[in-house]
Every structure is written in C-alpha cells, then in structure tokens.
Amino acid sequence: MIPLVALVAMAVLALAAPLLHRRLGRDTGYLLAAGFAGVGGLLATGAPAVLDGGAVTASWTWLPSLQVSFALRLDGLAGLFCLIVLGVGVLVMAYSARYMGDSNRNGVVYGLLTLFAGAMLGLVLAADVVLLYVFWEMTTVCSFALIGTAGQVAVKPGRRALLITAAGGLALLLAVIMLSVVVGTTDLAIILAEREQVLASPLAWPIGALIATAAFSKSAQLPLHFWLPGAMVAMTPVSAYLHAATMVKAGIYLLMRTTPLFADQPAWSALLITVGLITAVAGAFMALREHDLKAILAQSTVSQLGLLIAVIGVGTPVALAAAMLHTFAHALFKATLFMLVGIIDKETGSRDIRELSGLRRVMPITATVTGLAALSMAGVPPMLGFVSKEYLFQGLLQADFAPWAGPVAGALGVTASALTFAYGMRIFYGAFGGPTRQPDLYEPSPAFLAPAALPALVGLALGPGIDLLNPMVTRAAADVVYVGAVPEFSFWHGLSPEVVMSAITIAVGSLLFLRRDPVDRALQRLRLPDGAALFDRTHDATLALGSAVGRPDRTGILAAHLARPVAALVVLGVVGLATVGELPPRSSTDQPLDWPVLALLGLTVAATVRTRSALAALGLVGSVGLVVAAWFLLAGAVDVALTLLLVEVLTAVVAVLVLRRLPLGLGGAGRPRVTLAAGLGVAAGFAAALATFALTGRRGLSEAGAWFLESAEAETGGTNVVNTILVDFRGMDTLGEAIVLGAAAVGLLVLLRRDDDPRAEDERAAARLRRGQTDGGLVLQVSSRVLIPGMALLSAYLLWRGHDEPGGGFIAALVGGIAVGLYQVAHGFPGLPRLLRPELLVGAGLVVALGTGLGAAAVGDPFLTPFDIPVLGAAGIGSALVFDLGVYLLVLGLLAAAFDRLSTGTPGAGPARPVSAPEEPTAGEPTPEPAGSRPRGAGSVVGTPGGGDAR
Numbered sequence: 035m036i037p038l039v040a041l042v043a044m045a046v047l048a049l050a051a052p053l054l055h056r057r058l059g060r061d062t063g064y065l066l067a068a069g070f071a072g073v074g075g076l077l078a079t080g081a082p083a084v085l086d087g088g089a090v091t092a093s094w095t096w097l098p099s100l101q102v103s104f105a106l107r108l109d110g111l112a113g114l115f116c117l118i119v120l121g122v123g124v125l126v127m128a129y130s131a132r133y134m135g136d137s138n139r140n141g142v143v144y145g146l147l148t149l150f151a152g153a154m155l156g157l158v159l160a161a162d163v164v165l166l167y168v169f170w171e172m173t174t175v176c177s178f179a180l181i182g183t184a185g186q187v188a189v190k191p192g193r194r195a196l197l198i199t200a201a202g203g204l205a206l207l208l209a210v211i212m213l214s215v216v217v218g219t220t221d222l223a224i225i226l227a228e229r230e231q232v233l234a235s236p237l238a239w240p241i242g243a244l245i246a247t248a249a250f251s252k253s254a255q256l257p258l259h260f261w262l263p264g265a266m267v268a269m270t271p272v273s274a275y276l277h278a279a280t281m282v283k284a285g286i287y288l289l290m291r292t293t294p295l296f297a298d299q300p301a302w303s304a305l306l307i308t309v310g311l312i313t314a315v316a317g318a319f320m321a322l323r324e325h326d327l328k329a330i331l332a333q334s335t336v337s338q339l340g341l342l343i344a345v346i347g348v349g350t351p352v353a354l355a356a357a358m359l360h361t362f363a364h365a366l367f368k369a370t371l372f373m374l375v376g377i378i379d380k381e382t383g384s385r386d387i388r389e390l391s392g393l394r395r396v397m398p399i400t401a402t403v404t405g406l407a408a409l410s411m412a413g414v415p416p417m418l419g420f421v422s423k424e425y426l427f428q429g430l431l432q433a434d435f436a437p438w439a440g441p442v443a444g445a446l447g448v449t450a451s452a453l454t455f456a457y458g459m460r461i462f463y464g465a466f467g468g469p470t471r472q473p474d475l476y477e478p479s480p481a482f483l484a485p486a487a488l489p490a491l492v493g494l495a496l497g498p499g500i501d502l503l504n505p506m507v508t509r510a511a512a513d514v515v516y517v518g519a520v521p522e523f524s525f526w527h528g529l530s531p532e533v534v535m536s537a538i539t540i541a542v543g544s545l546l547f548l549r550r551d552p553v554d555r556a557l558q559r560l561r562l563p564d565g566a567a568l569f570d571r572t573h574d575a576t577l578a579l580g581s582a583v584g585r586p587d588r589t590g591i592l593a594a595h596l597a598r599p600v601a602a603l604v605v606l607g608v609v610g611l612a613t614v615g616e617l618p619p620r621s622s623t624d625q626p627l628d629w630p631v632l633a634l635l636g637l638t639v640a641a642t643v644r645t646r647s648a649l650a651a652l653g654l655v656g657s658v659g660l661v662v663a664a665w666f667l668l669a670g671a672v673d674v675a676l677t678l679l680l681v682e683v684l685t686a687v688v689a690v691l692v693l694r695r696l697p698l699g700l701g702g703a704g705r706p707r708v709t710l711a712a713g714l715g716v717a718a719g720f721a722a723a724l725a726t727f728a729l730t731g732r733r734g735l736s737e738a739g740a741w742f743l744e745s746a747e748a749e750t751g752g753t754n755v756v757n758t759i760l761v762d763f764r765g766m767d768t769l770g771e772a773i774v775l776g777a778a779a780v781g782l783l784v785l786l787r788r789d790d791d792p793r794a795e796d797e798r799a800a801a802r803l804r805r806g807q808t809d810g811g812l813v814l815q816v817s818s819r820v821l822i823p824g825m826a827l828l829s830a831y832l833l834w835r836g837h838d839e840p841g842g843g844f845i846a847a848l849v850g851g852i853a854v855g856l857y858q859v860a861h862g863f864p865g866l867p868r869l870l871r872p873e874l875l876v877g878a879g880l881v882v883a884l885g886t887g888l889g890a891a892a893v894g895d896p897f898l899t900p901f902d903i904p905v906l907g908a909a910g911i912g913s914a915l916v917f918d919l920g921v922y923l924l925v926l927g928l929l930a931a932a933f934d935r936l937s938t939g940t941p942g943a944g945p946a947r948p949v950s951a952p953e954e955p956t957a958g959e960p961t962p963e964p965a966g967s968r969p970r971g972a973g974s975v976v977g978t979p980g981g982g983d984a985r
Contacts, residue, residue: 455543607721
C-alpha cells in the first residue's frame with residue numbers, strides 16, 4: 035500500500051496547493067517541500083526490502099476486460115528516480131517560496147508542479163504498461179500547462195513542447211499495444227521476463243523503434259531537441275524541476291526500464307549510441323554558442339541527456355550503472371545551476387554573460403556554489419560528476435555493435451565532455467569573472483540561496499564518499515542489467531583509459547575556454563539549421579492546408595455543406611455496384627402497409643422540396659419524420675419509433691424558435707443549380723436504396739442479437755432488450771454519448787448569451803427587454819398548467835418502466851424537454867425556473883451517472899457493473915435505473931439549454947422578434963425599432979433586429 039498512499043498524498047497536496055497559497059502566500063512552498071519530504075520518508079520505509087533485492091508492490095483491478103491493473107512497484111530503479119523526483123522537488127519548492135511572489139497565479143503554479151511530481155512518481159512506480167502510458171501523458175500535459183504560465187511569450191514554445199512530446203506519447207501507446215499483443219499481458223514484469231518471446235516476434239523491432247522514439251521526444255534528442263530550449267521561457271523553478279531534473283529524465287527511465295528486452299541487440303545499441311552521441315556533441319556545441327545563462331543550461335541538458343542515452347545503448351553492466359550514477363549527479367548539479375541562474379537574474383536583472391561581470395566580489399557565496407556545480411558538470415575532481423563521467427567513459431569504450439565502435443564512441447564522448455568543460459567555465463567566468471560592474475549588489479538571503487547550495491555541497495561530498503551511493507545505484511542497475519554483475523564505484527581506481535580521457539577532456543576544454551573570444555566569433559559566424567523555425571513553418575503550413583480543405587464549409591450556404599457528403603454517397607454507391615459480388619438470397623420482410631407508407635413518404639418529400647415557405651418546409655420535414663416513425667412502429671421497433679417521434683416534435687419547436695429571427699420565405703435558385711441539386715439528390719437516394727436492398731434481409735438473426743434476446747432478462751432482470759443493452763451491457767458507450775450531450779449543453783451556455791443577461795445590459799434595459807418579450811396567450815398559459823404536470827408524470831413513468839417496456843432515460847428526457855418547451859412558449863421565454871437551469875441539470879446528471887459507475891467499483895465490481903441498491907433492491911430497483919436517471923438529466927439539460935439560449939439569445943444579437951405587439955414603452959424611453967424596419971445596407975444584418983452584429 036505504500037506506493038498508493040504516496041500517490042494519493044501527492045494528489046492531495048496538488049489539490050490543496052492553490053487553497054494553501056491563499057492563506058500562506060509564497061510560503062506555501064515551504065509547506066509543500068515538507069509534504070514532498072514526508073512522501074519521500076514514506077517511500078523510504080520500503081527501502082530495506084528494496085535493498086535486499088525485493089520490491090514493494092500494490093495492485094488493484096482496473097480494466098478487467100483488458101486485464102489491465104492499477105499496479106505499482108517500488109524496486110531499485112523506481113526508488114532511484116523517486117529520490118530524484120522528490121529530493122529535487124523539496125529543493126525547488128523551498129526555492130520557489132523566495133523566488134515567487136504572492137500573486138494568485140502562483141498558487142496554480144504550485145498546484146501544477148505538485149501534480150507533475152505526482153505524475154512522475156506514478157510513471158516510475160507503474161508496474162503495468164498501460165498505467166505507465168497514462169502517467170507518461172500526464173507529465174506531458176502538466177509540462178505544457180506549466181510552460182503556459184509564462185504568458186503570451188510561451189504560446190509557440192508550449193505548442194512545440196506539447197506536439198512533440200505528445201507525438202512521442204502516441205509512439206509509446208503503439209508500443210504498449212504491440213507488447214500486450216505479443217506477450218498477452220500488460221504486466222510490465224511479465225513482459226520484461228519474456229525477452230525471447232518479444233525478440234522472436236516480427237513486431238520486435240517496430241516495438242523497439244517506437245520506444246526509442248518516445249524516449250527521444252521526451253528527452254529532447256536530435257532532431258526533436260529544439261522544444262527543450264524553447265520551453266525555458268517558463269519561470270526558473272519550472273525549468274529547474276521539469277526540464278532539467280525530472281521530466282526530461284522520463285525518456286531515460288523508459289529506456290532503462292526496457293533495456294532487458296533489447297540489451298546486446300546490435301540494432302538497438304547502434305540506434306541509441308548514434309543518436310545519443312550526435313545529440314551530446316551537437317548540444318554541447320550549441321551550448322558553447324549561447325550567451326544567455328539559461329539557454330546555455332538548456333542546450334547543456336540536451337547534451338547530457340544524449341550522453342546518457344548513448345551509454346544506455348551500450349547495455350553492459352558498467353555502462354548501465356554509470357548511466358544511473360550520472361542521472362543522479364546530473365539532477366544535483368543542473369538543479370543547482372538553474373536555481374542559481376534564477377538568483378542572478380533576480381539580483382542583476384540579466385542573464386546575458388556579455389552584461390554580467392565580477393559578481394564574485396559582491397556575491398562570493400553564490401560564486402562558490404556556482405563553481406562547485408560547474409565543476410561537477412565539467413567532470414572535475416573531487417565532484418560527483420567526475421566519478422560518473424569516468425564510468426561513462428568506461429562504458430562507452432565497451433560499445434561493440436560494430437568494429438571500432440568503442441573507440442569512436444569514446445572519442446565522441448570526450449569531444450562532448452571537452453565542450454561541456456568549456457561552457458561550464460564560460461558560465462562561471464561570464465557571471466563572476468572580470469571587473470565588477472554592479473558593486474551595489476549583495477548576496478541573496480540564506481533562505482533563497484540554501485536550496486541551490488545544498489545539492490552542490492552534496493555533489494562535493496559524494497565524490498569522495500561514493501561508497502554511500504553504491505548500495506542504491508548498484509541495486510537500481512541490478513533491475514535492468516541483462517547479463518553480468520553490477521560493479522561498485524570507487525573515487526579512484528588507478529590509471530586507466532578513462533583517466534586519460536578525463537585528462538584530455540580538461541586540457542581541450544581549458545584550451546577552448548582560454549581561446550573563448552576567437553572561438554565565440556567563429557561559432558557565431560556559423561549558420562545552423564533552426565529546428566524551431568522549421569517546426570513552426572510546418573505547423574503553419576499544416577494549418578493553412580486544413581483551412582483550404584475546410585474553406586467550402588465556412589459558408590452560410592447550405593448547399594456547400596451538403597454537396598461533398600452527398601456526392602461521396604453517390605461515389606460509394608457506384609463503387610459498391612462495381613465491386614459487390616453475388617449476394618445471399620434475400621428473405622422477404624415486406625408488409626402490405628409498407629407500400630402505402632412509402633407512397634406517403636414520397637409525396638411528403640416531393641412537397642418539401644417544392645415549397646418556398648420556411649414554416650411549410652419545417653412542417654413537411656417533420657411529417658417525413660412522423661411517417662418514418664410510423665414505419666418503425668409497423669416493424670415492431672417501438673423504442674426507435676417513440677424516440678424519432680419525440681425528436682421530430684422537439685426539432686420543430688426549436689426550429690420555430692430559430693425561425694423567429696429569420697425571414698419566413700426561402701430564397702429561390704437558378705434552374706442550373708436546381709437541376710444539379712435534383713440530380714445529385716436522386717442519385718444519392720438511389721445509392722442509399724441500393725445499399726439498403728443489398729445489406730438488409732440477407733441473414734437471419736445475428737449471434738449477438740440472439741444472445742441479447744436470450745440473456746437480457748437473466749443477466750439484468752430487464753425485459754426491454756433495447757434498454758438493457760443501453761444501460762447494462764453497453765453502459766460505457768451510453769455514458770460517453772450522454773457526456774457529449776452534456777458538453778453540447780455547456781457549449782450552448784457559454785457561446786450563446788441571453789439577451790436579457792444583466793451582464794450585457796444595465797438593469798433598466800434588461801427589465802424593458804423582459805417587458806418586450808411576449809407570452810403565448812391566455813389559452814396556452816392556462817392549458818400548460820394542466821399539460822405540463824401530466825407530461826412530467828408521463829416522463830417519470832417512461833423513465834421508471836424503461837427497463838421492462840418501451841421507454842428509458844432518453845425517451846423520458848425528450849418528453850420532459852417538450853414540457854420545458856411548452857413552459858417557455860406559454861410564459862414568453864422569461865428564463866427557466868431554478869430547478870431547470872441547464873447547468874444544474876447537466877452537473878447533476880454527470881454526478882449521478884458517474885456515481886453509479888463508482889458505486890459498482892466501491893463494492894468490488896468493474897466500473898458500471900449493474901448492482902442492486904441496498905435500500906431499494908428488494909423492490910426490484912437496481913443501479914440501471916439510477917444510471918438511466920443520470921442520462922435523463924444530461925439529455926434534459928441539453929434541451930433546457932437549447933430552449934433557454936436559442937429562444938432569446940444569439941452572439942451579439944438584439945432581442946428576439948416579437949410575435950405580437952409589445953407593451954407600450956414607459957415615458958422617456960425610446961420606442962423599440964420594429965424588426966426588419968432597417969433596409970439592407972443600412973448597417974443591419976438580415977435576421978438580427980436592430981442591426982446587431984451577428985458574427
């Protein structure tokens with residue numbers, strides 16, 4: 035249970051962070067730092083079992099039909115990354131308490147940072163590949179949101195980061211699906227144990243390529259590297275935590291975790307080593323060209339991640355252990371450097387090394403800490419970075435996927451490291467060397483400096499004290515090493531090739547630093563490909579293409595919307611005629627009454643296309659629906675007939691509300707257009723008729739249909755098979771569709787404003803507008819007092835009996851919607867009663883529907899499994915009725931939103947056109963201008979009385 039409690043604790047902290055910020059202000063960071071430390075202490079209670087070679091696990095059934103579990107596992111590798119996530123998180127939160135102000139937006143930043151930390155913990159603790167993917171995507175979304183807190187300047191960088199890392203997430207999803215198909219499970223431990231089965235599959239190398247692509251996107255490898263430097267527009271705590279110490283390590287973790295599947299495979303090694311080393315050298319090269327301290331660190335991160343990926347690709351015990359040690363060391367020195375850059379920026383107002391100079395005299399402690407972190411990054415003894423760099427060199431020399439692979443990899447590693455030494459010295463000298471230009475500066479407060487200084491001091495202590503890290507790092511490496519024993523690290527292990535490589539690194543790096551001015555001039559003259567600009571151009575071109583494709587649909591002409599789908603139907607019909615083979619014999623399902631119904635339907639359609647009156651066309655279209663509903667009724671589809679009948683009634687009511695704003699006559703068209711439309715319509719109808727003839731009546735009852743008919747009552751207790759399918763067997767589909775309806779209701783509420791909304795006009799104007807709204811007359815008002823309660827009872831009855839007889843939540847909601855429409859028409863659209871407010875209905879429906887599913891989970895069944903309600907179960911009422919009630923409320927919420935908004939408001943429109951004359955205006959008030967009194971061209975828009983802008 036320990037891993038689960040840790041995740042729940044992080045979720046609680048994330049939810050509480052904005053609330054805590056309202057009370058504590060920026061000091062919230064200290065409380066969150068303590069929370070992170072507490073979660074770390076909780077996970078540390080499992081350390082003895084982990085260090086002994088075991089693991090702390092927890093698992094619950096999540097998606098039983100897919101055999102997916104919410105499984106967590108704390109082993110050596112997960113423990114190492116948990117330490118990095120929570121340890122750096124403690125420091126960043128404490129640093130943020132002094133870096134960030136008391137602005138309310140910072141409460142959101144605290145919440146997002148904590149949520150991200152929880153997602154990273156879930157990622158490294160996940161013991162199921164589907165769960166791992168879910169947390170992987172959570173880190174992507176959190177990163178995007180945190181970059182976005184920088185404001186307008188973060189639009190393009192955030193978009194790049196989101197699209198690239200999300201594309202990598204899709205690659206990981208495909209890999210997860212393929213792995214589960216090959217091995218037959220989503221359990222990560224079983225998948226890793228079935229190495230031979232995976233490698234023997236034809237999907238092995240697509241899986242490996244997809245995993246590598248996901249890792250490259252998240253860990254910013256060439257050619258996908260450019261999103262990381264752009265993401266540095268985020269505030270320093272975000273950069274220090276996400277893009278230096280944690281999120282970019284997600285790709286490193288994924289490669290380490292999946293190494294047992296592909297270790298010692300030449301193609302895997304060649305891919306990782308090649309991409310990693312090219313990225314390491316190119317990133318270090320680009321870092322040396324930068325003048326902004328934060329940009330230098332961003333490119334440095336790209337380079338260091340490339341070096342780690344290359345060593346993982348080697349796959350030997352030494353290489354993998356070295357990668358883990360350097361991952362830990364990198365988190366320490368890079369977190370320090372990012373936080374110190376934030377301090378320098380705060381103190382001096384600049385991060386440009388061409389403007390900074392001599393800060394060592396006024397900020398000696400800051401200079402000392404920066405020097406320690408830079409030395410560790412450069413791999414200089416006695417820092418921890420020196421030990422990890424030595425073993426990285428040793429690992430690179432073991433590359434053997436091709437002749438001379440080891441020496442070449444070692445040479446490229448030295449090249450990247452020499453460049454790292456040069457820009458590390460450039461960071462320190464650029465800020466702290468030279469004459470002091472700002473003598474009035476002073477050291478930041480100890481509370482501000484301490485979180486940055488601590489990891490630098492830890493890096494200094496753990497270099498000579500590397501024995502303290504051996505148990506943790508070797509235990510983590512043991513989880514991923516395929517063959518061989520994991521070595522222990524030592525600070526000095528005698529003269530060796532890696533010592534010579536380190537000496538060369540320092541010598542070449544020192545030379546580059548000493549010749550920094552000519553080197554810088556030479557680098558600035560180079561014109562390198564700009565990946566970010568290329569991505570933006572591609573993105574803009576894609577949007578332009580989409581705009582061109584969708585241009586025909588951005589018109590008010592109905593024919594433009596219908597032409598392509600109708601033409602596509604004709605094309606499908608022609609293709610079907612050309613390709614269909616011999617069809618099975620068709621059983622006759624005709625009834626004597628079918629032909630009169632078909633004839634009536636044809637006459638109604640003919641009258642519809644001939645009329646020039648909008649109201650007549652509306653009535654005739656509704657008649658078509660009524661005829662089809664009667665046809666369904668003759669075929670025995672009572673539920674479908676009822677649904678269609680009620681939908682036609684509601685469609686007519688809503689359409690009348692819209693027509694109140696539009697001309698009542700339909701415009702004519704020229705003969706060529708009429709001829710073309712008629713021909714296309716007849717051809718489409720003919721194609722549809724042929725498809726119906728070919729695809730129906732040629733088989734008996736399907737196996738699924740027979741099973742539902744036989745099993746519905748026994749499995750669910752309901753005799754209405756249609757309703758049992760909707761609320762029992764396929765409840766998840768119904769829930770998704772109902773949520774879509776709820777989203778549509780919310781869209782109506784947000785996009786369309788009531789014309790009498792006090793926010794749009796002052797109270798006096800709003801009151802005048804309400805007086806201008808007419809009612810439906812005395813007869814309709816009186817009759818509605820009788821009809822509406824009766825319709826409400828009928829709606830409740832249809833909901834109650836839906837499990838056994840024609841009815842159910844959707845049909846009952848349609849009846850209730852008709853009652854709402856009648857209320858609106860009868861009372862002049864003054865607004866709905868409080869209990870019928872759309873937002874209330876949608877919210878209640880969502881809570882009820884989801885609550886039913888969660889109720890099943892609470893009793894140990896899968897989500898939305900039917901169950902009896904303890905209090906009412908004896909009366910034969912189960913969860914299906916409650917779920918149907920949720921659907922009822924969501925559908926009714928959509929209908930209420932449609933009546934509330936379409937009857938009285940459109941974006942920017944004036945008041946609705948009155949049906950009868952409004953009341954006389956009071957003295958001193960201008961007489962309302964009659965609808966349509968303005969001629970065209972006088973500033974009015976057709977159908978928008980008063981000339982309101984309809985855009």
